[in-house]
Structure formats: structure tokens, C-alpha cells
Amino acid sequence: MKVLVVGSGGREHALAWKLAQAARVQTVFVAPGNGGTAADPVLKNVPFNGVTDIAELADFAAAEKVALTVVGPEAPLAAGIVDQFRARGLRVFGPTQAAAQLESSKSFAKDFMQRHGIPTALYATFTDAAAAHEHVRKHGAPIVIKADGLAAGKGVVVALSDDEAHAAIDHMLTTVGERVVIEEFMAGEEASFIVVSDGRDVVALATSQDHKRVGEGDTGPNTGGMGAYSPAPVVTPDVHARVMREIVQPTIAGMARDGHPFTGFLYAGLMIDAQGRPRTVEFNARLGDPEAEVILMRLKSDLFELLMAATDGQLGTVELQWDRRVALGVVVAAHGYPAAPRKGDAITALPPATPELQVFHAGTVADGAALRSSGGRVLCVTALGDSVRVAQQQALAAVRQVQLPGAHWRNDVGHRAIKH
Numbered sequence: 392m393k394v395l396v397v398g399s400g401g402r403e404h405a406l407a408w409k410l411a412q413a414a415r416v417q418t419v420f421v422a423p424g425n426g427g428t429a430a431d432p433v434l435k436n437v438p439f440n441g442v443t444d445i446a447e448l449a450d451f452a453a454a455e456k457v458a459l460t461v462v463g464p465e466a467p468l469a470a471g472i473v474d475q476f477r478a479r480g481l482r483v484f485g486p487t488q489a490a491a492q493l494e495s496s497k498s499f500a501k502d503f504m505q506r507h508g509i510p511t512a513l514y515a516t517f518t519d520a521a522a523a524h525e526h527v528r529k530h531g532a533p534i535v536i537k538a539d540g541l542a543a544g545k546g547v548v549v550a551l552s553d554d555e556a557h558a559a560i561d562h563m564l565t566t567v568g569e570r571v572v573i574e575e576f577m578a579g580e581e582a583s584f585i586v587v588s589d590g591r592d593v594v595a596l597a598t599s600q601d602h603k604r605v606g607e608g609d610t611g612p613n614t615g616g617m618g619a620y621s622p623a624p625v626v627t628p629d630v631h632a633r634v635m636r637e638i639v640q641p642t643i644a645g646m647a648r649d650g651h652p653f654t655g656f657l658y659a660g661l662m663i664d665a666q667g668r669p670r671t672v673e674f675n676a677r678l679g680d681p682e683a684e685v686i687l688m689r690l691k692s693d694l695f696e697l698l699m700a701a702t703d704g705q706l707g708t709v710e711l712q713w714d715r716r717v718a719l720g721v722v723v724a725a726h727g728y729p730a731a732p733r734k735g736d737a738i739t740a741l742p743p744a745t746p747e748l749q750v751f752h753a754g755t756v757a758d759g760a761a762l763r764s765s766g767g768r769v770l771c772v773t774a775l776g777d778s779v780r781v782a783q784q785q786a787l788a789a790v791r792q793v794q795l796p797g798a799h800w801r802n803d804v805g806h807r808a809i810k811h
Contacts, residue, residue: 398463401753413695427752539570590652618804726797732767
């Protein structure tokens with residue numbers, strides 16, 4: 392069987408790496424892939440220019456008789472890649488354009504949650520800047536400002552002062568989009584809860600926790616994610632059951648009832664308060680990144696068979712096997728990330744891969760025989776260990792072997808679990 396993975400980040404490298412291990416998979420194409428997938432002899436990069444070449448990519452999948460296409464990032468999902476592939480009779484795993492609105496439109500998602508009684512923060516949506524500023528003056532900080540559309544993980548500002556909130560509103564309405572969603576601030580601990588859905592049934596993946604802020608101790612601006620670990624102790628068995636009962640299952644049932652059955656990875660970003668009550672921060676219509684790297688590192692089951700079952704509507708029969716160890720990934724970021732990441736630096740040394748350690752490439756490109764940085768998040772160095780602390784130590788020891796000028800990373804990924 393041939394498989395096609397769409398995307399170029401660490402999530403897609405991890406998906407391709409895991410799919411290549413499947414018993415029935417012979418070839419994994421990655422479109423467009425990165426320097427890491429280019430260097431892997433089992434994987435084959437193919438050209439793909441963002442969302443403009445979806446028809447050409449469908450032609451490629453048809454010509455190569457690709458058995459399954461797996462879509463990694465949000466932009467092609469929002470552009471309707473699943474609809475176009477299905478119209479061609481091609482098997483593809485991911486949500487339709489209408490279902491992907493759970494991620495591509497914050498206001499759609501908030502209205503959906505309100506309509507279906509799914510726990511989330513109180514909110515209001517604005518297109519008028521004056522009205523948005525008045526809302527902030529009335530409610531005060533801390534308060535959360537979100538751009539309505541896709542913003543590559545950077546469209547959220549948790550404003551701790553009124554001035555910060557006003558600045559975020561002005562920035563988002565002038566440069567990001569025409570609408571902002573303003574939410575109450577939710578206190579608690581965040582976790583990532585990701586399931587595979589066939590439109591009716593769901594299978595939960597291992598829990599994880601991302602580290603959004605750039606600096607140690609969760610300080611500094613939000614990023615696309617500076618590291619993750621799995622499992623997340625804050626998701627106790629009781630919290631897990633509540634999330635399935637109060638958030639995941641009502642979402643899948645609600646989307647079907649609204650005429651947009653959700654197939655694909657559904658990611659619920661959770662805020663869990665001191666009493667263990669989960670509320671939804673946001674939905675993503677895809678695997679998280681860097682959560683994918685740590686989750687797939689722990690998955691012992693065949694990913695290809697799981698996704699084939701999902702595209703056949705047969706998830707009700709699937710049970711997954713997980714490595715009992717902790718997986719922890721540390722993101723190596725480029726000089727200047729997140730404000731102005733420098734690209735084109737040579738990466739002259741990487742730690743060797745082992746069964747317990749993988750280096751997933753996110754922002755790299757092959758330049759002849761050289762490997763260069765091509766984005767803000769360059770690598771995700773992911774280790775398995777018997778505890779969070781052991782996995783952290785192993786990942787950091789490997790990170791220190793990376794030679795990339797100006798690189799920076801967090802040394803405290805997993806700190807909340809170590810405190811538990």
C-alpha cells in the first residue's frame with residue numbers, strides 16, 4: 392500500500408514515520424515534507440504548494456494509486472482538500488471543509504458549543520473595534536482575545552492588563568481578520584485531548600500537555616508550542632470520563648446533527664480547574680504539534696490500520712495499545728523565534744535516532760548535502776523514559792547535541808507533571 396501525508400512540519404514527520412512502520416505500507420509520500428523526511432530512505436517527498444495545488448495533489452494520489460491520504464495541517468483542511476479528494480473517489484482521512492470550521496472559525500466553534508451545551512468560557516464576538524474595546528473596559532483583565540480565523544497557533548492573546556487587551560484587539564482587527572472573539576479568562580491547567588473520529592464513534596488517543604509560552608516557567612509570548620509530554624497526569628480517569636461524556640461525544644453527535652459529520656482527528660484543548668472540571672479552550676481539526684510527536688512515540692498499535700478503520704466507519708471495533716513509558720518532546724527553536732525567526736542557518740549536528748529517541752523535523756530543508764533551518768520551530772527532540780523526569784533528562788541531553796546557531800529551547804518541559 393502507498394500512503395500520502397500532507398504537510399511539512401513535525402506533526403507530519405511523526406505521522407509519516409509511524410505510518411512507515413505499518414505492516415501493509417510499502418511507501419509513504421510526504422507533500423511537501425521537510426529536510427528530515429527527505430533524509431529518511433523510507434519516505435519520499437513530493438512537491439506541494441500550500442493550498443493552491445490541491446487538484447494536482449489529487450492527480451498525483453490517483454496516478455500513484457495511493458491507498459490513504461492523511462492531512463496534517465489546518466490550512467488545506469479549511470480549503471476543502473478532503474471534499475476534493477472524496478469527490479475524486481480517493482480515500483482521505485480528515486474533516487470536510489464544513490466540519491473543519493470547528494478550527495477555522497473561532498466564532499463558529501463558540502456558537503456551536505453554546506448551542507450544544509458544551510462547557511467553555513463565556514464569550515462575545517465583535518467586528519467593531521469600538522464595541523470590542525468597550526467590552527474590555529466593562530469586564531477588565533485578565534481576558535482572552537482571539538482572532539476569528541486561522542492564525543497558525545498565534546491568534547490568541549491572554550491579556551493580563553487592559554492595555555494588552557486593547558492592543559491585541561487593534562492588532563487582530565487590522566492585520567489578522569475582520570472578527571475577534573473575546574472570552575473570559577479561565578484559570579486552571581491546560582491539557583490536549585485528541586480523538587480519532589469516523590463521524591459516529593471515537594477512539595481517544597493518549598493525553599498530552601503542550602507548552603505554549605516561549606520562556607521557562609510559562610513566561611513570554613505564546614508560540615505554536617515549545618514542547619509536550621504524554622500522558623498528562625492532570626487528566627485523571629475521572630476527568631477523562633467527563634471529557635468524553637461532556638465534550639467529545641456531544642461534539643461528534645452535534646456535528647452530525649448539524650449536517651457536518653466530523654471525521655478525522657478532533658483536538659479539544661482543555662482547561663481543567665482545581666475541582667477537576669474540564670472546559671473547552673478551543674477545538675482543532677487535526678493532530679496537535681508538538682503533541683503528535685509524543686503521542687505517536689507512545690502508540691504501539693498500527694496507525695495505518697487505525698486510520699483505515701476510521702475511513703471505513705469501523706472505529707467501534709478498535710482498541711489501541713500504548714507504551715507505558717512517558718514521551719517528552721523539546722522543541723528546538725530558531726534564533727529570534729517567535730517574533731522574527733531567522734531562517735537558513737546550517738544544522739551541522741543531530742543526535743542519532745534510537746528506539747527511545749527520535750528527532751522530528753519541523754522547520755528544516757535539505758540544501759544539497761546540507762540541512763538548514765526553514766522556520767521558527769526547527770526540531771522536536773522526543774524521548775521515552777520511565778518517568779517524566781527521566782524522559783526530560785534524556786530529551787535535553789539529546790537537544791544539547793544539536794548544532795544550530797542561535798537555537799533556543801525550554802529546559803522545563805514537563806514541569807507541571809514533575810510537580811504532581
